[in-house]
Amino acid sequence: AAGAPKPLPSSGPKSLREMPHPLATSSSEEMGPALTPSPDLLLPRSIADKDLSLPNGTPVDNSSPASSSSLLNRLQLDDDLDVETRDLFVIVDDPKKHVCTMETYITYRVTTKTTRAEFDLPEYSVRRRYQDFDWLRNKLEESQPTHLIPPLPEKFVVKGVVDRFSEEFVETRRKALDKFLKRITDHPVLSFNEHFNVFLTAKDLNAYKKQGMALLSKMGESVKYVTGGYKLRSRPLEFAAIGDYLDTFSLKLGTIDRIAQRIIKEQLEYLVELREYGPVYSTWGGLEVELSEPLEGVSACIGNCCTALEELSEDMTEDFLPVLREYILYAESMKNVLKKRDQVQAEYEAKLEAVALKREDRPKVPTDVEKCQDRVECFNADLKADMERWQNNKRQDFRQLLMGMADKNIQYYEKVCVT
Amino acid sequence: RAVESQSEGQCAPVDSLWRRYSEFELLRNYLSVTYPHIVVPPLPEKRADFVWHKLSADNMDPDFVERRRIGLENFLLRVASHPVLCQDKIFYAFLTQEGGWKEMVNETGFQLKADSRLKALNATFRVKNPDKRFTELKHYSDELQSVISHLLRVRARVADRLYGVYKVHGNYGRVFSEWSAIEKEMGDGLQSAGHHMDVYAASIDDILEEEEHYADQLKEYLFYAEALRAVCRKHELMQYDLEMAAQDLTSKKQQCEELATGTVRTFSLKGMTSKLFGQETPEQREAKIKVLEEQIQEVEEQLKSKNLEGRDFVKSAWADIERFKEQKNHDLKEALISYAVMQISMCKKGIQVWTNAKECFSKM
Numbered sequence: 001a002a003g004a005p006k007p008l009p010s011s012g013p014k015s016l017r018e019m020p021h022p023l024a025t026s027s028s029e030e031m032g033p034a035l036t037p038s039p040d041l042l043l044p045r046s047i048a049d050k051d052l053s054l055p056n057g058t059p060v061d062n063s064s065p066a067s068s069s070s071l072l073n074r075l076q077l078d079d080d081l082d083v084e085t086r087d088l089f090v091i092v093d094d095p096k097k098h099v100c101t102m103e104t105y106i107t108y109r110v111t112t113k114t115t116r117a118e119f120d121l122p123e124y125s126v127r128r129r130y131q132d133f134d135w136l137r138n139k140l141e142e143s144q145p146t147h148l149i150p151p152l153p154e155k156f157v158v159k160g161v162v163d164r165f166s167e168e169f170v171e172t173r174r175k176a177l178d179k180f181l182k183r184i185t186d187h188p189v190l191s192f193n194e195h196f197n198v199f200l201t202a203k204d205l206n207a208y209k210k211q212g213m214a215l216l217s218k219m220g221e222s223v224k225y226v227t228g229g230y231k232l233r234s235r236p237l238e239f240a241a242i243g244d245y246l247d248t249f250s251l252k253l254g255t256i257d258r259i260a261q262r263i264i265k266e267q268l269e270y271l272v273e274l275r276e277y278g279p280v281y282s283t284w285g286g287l288e289v290e291l292s293e294p295l296e297g298v299s300a301c302i303g304n305c306c307t308a309l310e311e312l313s314e315d316m317t318e319d320f321l322p323v324l325r326e327y328i329l330y331a332e333s334m335k336n337v338l339k340k341r342d343q344v345q346a347e348y349e350a351k352l353e354a355v356a357l358k359r360e361d362r363p364k365v366p367t368d369v370e371k372c373q374d375r376v377e378c379f380n381a382d383l384k385a386d387m388e389r390w391q392n393n394k395r396q397d398f399r400q401l402l403m404g405m406a407d408k409n410i411q412y413y414e415k416v417c418v419t
Numbered sequence: 420r421a422v423e424s425q426s427e428g429q430c431a432p433v434d435s436l437w438r439r440y441s442e443f444e445l446l447r448n449y450l451s452v453t454y455p456h457i458v459v460p461p462l463p464e465k466r467a468d469f470v471w472h473k474l475s476a477d478n479m480d481p482d483f484v485e486r487r488r489i490g491l492e493n494f495l496l497r498v499a500s501h502p503v504l505c506q507d508k509i510f511y512a513f514l515t516q517e518g519g520w521k522e523m524v525n526e527t528g529f530q531l532k533a534d535s536r537l538k539a540l541n542a543t544f545r546v547k548n549p550d551k552r553f554t555e556l557k558h559y560s561d562e563l564q565s566v567i568s569h570l571l572r573v574r575a576r577v578a579d580r581l582y583g584v585y586k587v588h589g590n591y592g593r594v595f596s597e598w599s600a601i602e603k604e605m606g607d608g609l610q611s612a613g614h615h616m617d618v619y620a621a622s623i624d625d626i627l628e629e630e631e632h633y634a635d636q637l638k639e640y641l642f643y644a645e646a647l648r649a650v651c652r653k654h655e656l657m658q659y660d661l662e663m664a665a666q667d668l669t670s671k672k673q674q675c676e677e678l679a680t681g682t683v684r685t686f687s688l689k690g691m692t693s694k695l696f697g698q699e700t701p702e703q704r705e706a707k708i709k710v711l712e713e714q715i716q717e718v719e720e721q722l723k724s725k726n727l728e729g730r731d732f733v734k735s736a737w738a739d740i741e742r743f744k745e746q747k748n749h750d751l752k753e754a755l756i757s758y759a760v761m762q763i764s765m766c767k768k769g770i771q772v773w774t775n776a777k778e779c780f781s782k783m
Contacts, residue, residue: 245601252598259590266587270580277573284566287559290748294755301759388604 089113090185090200092178095170096127105129106165108174110181112200118192124201130155132205133177139195140184147190148337150183151329152176153322172322179326236345242384243338250331257324260316267313271306278302327391334384438513440465443491445524446513450504451646452529455653456736457504458743460497461642463490469571469634482628486635493639503739539652542659549658550733556740557651564644567637574634578627589620612779619772626765633761636754640747647743650736657732661725668718675711678704 094109112124133152140149153176164170184190198208234240278299285295443462451459467483495514498504509527512520595613599606 248601249598252594252601255594256591256598259587259594262590263584263587266580266584270577270584273573273577273580277570277577280566280570280573284563284570287562287566288748291751291755294752298755298759391605 087115088185088191090181092174092181095174097165104165106170106173108177110200118197119201121201126200126203126205128199128205130173130177132199133180135205135209136195136199137180140190140193143193143195144190145340146337147187148330148334149190150180151326151333152180153326154329168318172318176322176326239338239341243335246331246335246338250328253324253328253331257321257328260321260324264313264316267309271309271313274302274306274309278306437517440487440491442513442521443494445521446510447494448533449509449524449527449529450498450507451649452533453507453509453527454503456650456732457501457739458643458646458650459504460494460501461639461646462494463487463635464638464642469575469638486631490635490639502742534653534656539656542656543652546655546659547662549655552737553651553654553733557648560644560647560651564641567641567644571634571637571641574630578630582623582627585620585623587620588616592617592620608779608782612776615772615776615779619769622768622772626761626768629761630758633754633758636750640751643743643747647740650740654732654736657725657729661722661729664718664722664725668715668722671711671715671718675708675715678708678711 089112091111092108093111095106096109098105098107107127107129110124110126110128112119114122134155137149137152140147153173184193184196190196199205202208281295281299281302285292285299288295440462447459447462450457463486467480498510504510509520509524512523516523592613595609595616599609599613602609
C-alpha cells in the first residue's frame with residue numbers, strides 16, 4: 001500500500017463544486033472505508049493546509065471523503081469560484097503569427113497567476129503553439145490514464161478549405177485552447193500535474209520535452225497500465241450504461257451539429273434573397289411621391305434585418321458549433337478511458353483467477369489493480385458528474401447566446417417603421 | 420372553371436346569385452369600353468402566378484380559389500364604390516339579374532365601340548402632341564408594373580427560404596426528444612424545449628398564409644397599372660384622331676385656296692397633269708371648290724366636336740386619375756402598415772418561442 005500513491009485527494013483543491021451526481025455519491029460512499037490515507041501524499045496535503053487552513057496541518061483526506069466534501073460544501077456553493085479560494089488562474093490570449101524559414105505558425109500567450117507552492121513565482125507569461133498543447137495533452141494522458149483529459153480543438157485542417165491564419169479560425173482556436181487549460185486548472189488532480197506546471201512556466205519548453213522520460217512525476221506515472229492481452233468478460237452494468245450513453249450522446253450531438261449547419265445554410269440563402277428584396281422597395285420609392293418615404297422605410301428595415309441575420313449566423317458558427325464539436329471529442333476520449341478501464345479490470349480479473357488457482361495470499365499486483373479500478377470508477381463518476389454540470393451550464397450559456405441573438409434579430413424587426 | 424357566389428351588399432333587397440369568372444371578365448370589358456376615361460378596377464389573376472414552392476399553382480386548389488373569391492369580391496366593391504361606375508345599369512343587373520344578363524350586355528353593342536388594338540398601337544406611335552401628363556402617366560405605369568412584378572417575384576423567393584429555415588428547426592424537436600431519453604437531469608428541459616422547436620417550425624405556415632394577403636394587395640395595383648395604360652391609350656387615340664382631322668382640314672383648305680387662286684403652292688400630280696394637259700374649265704373649278712368648301716365645313720364641325728370631346732375626356736380622365744392616385748396612396752400605405760404589423764407579430768412569436776425554450780434550458 002505504501003508504494004502506491006493515491007492521487008485521489010478528497011481535499012483541498014478538489015473541485016469546489018458541491019452538486020452530487022447519483023453515481024458519485026454512491027461510489028464515494030462505497031469507497032469511503034477502502035481509502036486509506038497515504039503518508040506519501042505530499043503535494044495535496046500542503047495545499048490543503050494553505051487553502052483550508054486546518055489548524056493542525058493534518059491532511060484533510062484522513063477523514064472520509066464524505067466529511068471533507070461537506071467541509072468544502074460549506075466553503076463553496078456556487079460554480080463560479082470565489083477569487084479567494086481559487087489559487088490558479090490561466091488565460092490564453094494574444095495570438096501572433098511567426099514566419100520562419102521552415103514554416104509559419106501561430107503562438108498564443110499563456111499567462112498564469114497563482115499562489116500555489118508548486119510554482120516558484122506568482123506570475124508567468126509564456127508563448128506556446130498548438131504543438132505544445134498537443135504535447136501537454138499526450139503527457140497528461142500518459143501520466144493520468146485514469147482521468148478524463150479535456151479535448152483539444154482539431155489538429156488538422158484541410159488546407160484548401162480553411163484558412164489557418166484567418167482571424168476567425170485563430171480566434172475559435174484560441175477560445176478552445178483557453179477552455180482546455182481552464183478545465184485542467186479546475187481539475188483537482190490534473191492541475192497539479194508536473195507537465196502542466198512546466199507547460200505553464202518553462203521559458204524553453206522544447207528543452208524539457210527532450211528530457212522526455214527522464215523526469216518522472218511522482219503522481220501516477222509509476223503505475224503503468226499494460227494494454228494488451230486481457231479481454232474483459234463483461235463490463236459492469238454501470239460502465240456499460242455509461243458506454244451506451246456516450247454512444248448515443250455522440251450520435252445526438254452529431255445530429256444537432258448537422259441540423260445547426262443546415263439552419264445556418266438556409267439562413268444564408270434567405271439572406272441572399274433578402275438582400276435583393278430590400279432595394280426593390282427603394283426603387284419603387286423613387287417612383288412614387290407620397291409613398292416614397294414609407295417605401296424607403298421598408299427598404300431600410302429589411303436592410304437592418306439582413307445585418308441582424310448575418311450576426312446571428314456568425315455567432316452561431318463561432319460560438320455554438322465549436323462547443324458541440326468539443327463535446328463530441330470529449331465523449332470520444334471518455335470512451336477511450338472506459339476501454340482502458342476495461343483493460344484494467346480484465347487484468348485484475350485474470351490475475352485474480354491466477355491467484356485463486358495458486359491459492360496464495362492476495363498478491364500486491366491485483367490489489368494495486370483493484371485500487372486502480374476503484375480509482376477509475378471514482379473518477380469516472382466524479383468527472384461524469386462534472387461533465388453533466390458543465391454541459392448543463394454550457395448549454396444554458398450558449399442557448400442563451402442563441403436566443404439572445406434571436407432576440408436581437410427580432411428587435412431589429414421591431415424597428416420596422418412604415419409611416 | 421371556378422364558380423363564385425356573390426351577394427348584393429347595397430340597398431337592393433335581394434340576393435345572391437352565381438357568376439362565373441368569365442362573366443366577371445365580360446363585365447369588366449363592358450365597363451372598360453363604356454367608360455374609357457375611368458381607371459377601371461382590375462380583376463384578380465386568372466392563373467396562379469408568383470407562387471413559392473409550397474403554394475400550389477393549381478387553379479382548383481382550394482386556397483387559390485378562396486383567394487380568388489376574395490379578389491372578385493374586392494373588384495365588385497371597388498366598382499360599387501366608384502362614383503361613376505356604380506350607377507351603371509349593366510353593373511346593377513350583374514348583381515341582381517340571374518338570367519339573361521349576358522344577352523343584355525351584348526345588346527348594348529359595346530363591342531362595336533371598342534377600339535382595335537391595331538388602331539391604338541398606330542396612334543401611340545404616330546401621335547405628335549399628346550398631353551404631357553398622360554405621357555408621364557404612361558411611363559409611371561410601365562415602371563410601376565415592372566417594379567411590383569420584381570417585388571412579388573423576390574418576395575416569393577424570400578418566403579420560400581424563410582419556410583426552409585423554420586422547418587429545419589423542427590428537426591431540433593426530434594433530436595432533443597431522442598436525446599432527452601438518455602439524460603437524467605437534462606431530460607425534461609430538453610424535451611420541453613424540443614416541443615417549442617416544433618411549435619416554431621409549425622408557425623411558419625400561418626405566417627406565410629397571412630403574407631399572401633399582402634401579396635394580393637400588391638397584385639391588385641400591379642394590374643391597375645394596365646388600367647392606367649388603357650386610359651392613356653385612349654387619350655392618345657383621341658389626340659391622334661384630332662391631329663389627323665386637323666391635318667385633313669389644313670390640306671383641304673390649301674387645295675381650295677389653290678383652286679381659287681390658280682396658284683400651285685404645293686406640288687401635286689393633278690396640278691402637273693392639268694398643266695400638261697390643259698386646265699379645267701372655270702365651271703369645273705367652281706364645282707370642285709364648292710365640294711371642298713362643303714367638306715371643309717364638315718371637317719371643321721368634326722374638329723370642333725373632337726376638340727371638345729378631347730378636352731372633356733382629358734378633364735374627366737384626369738379627375739378620375741387623381742381619385743385613383745389618392746386611393747392608391749391610401750391603400751398601399753395601409754398595405755405596408757399591415758405588412759409591418761405582420762412582421763412584428765412574426766417576430767413577437769419568435770421571441771415567445773425562444774424565450775420559452777430558453778426557460779426550458781435554464782431548468783436543465
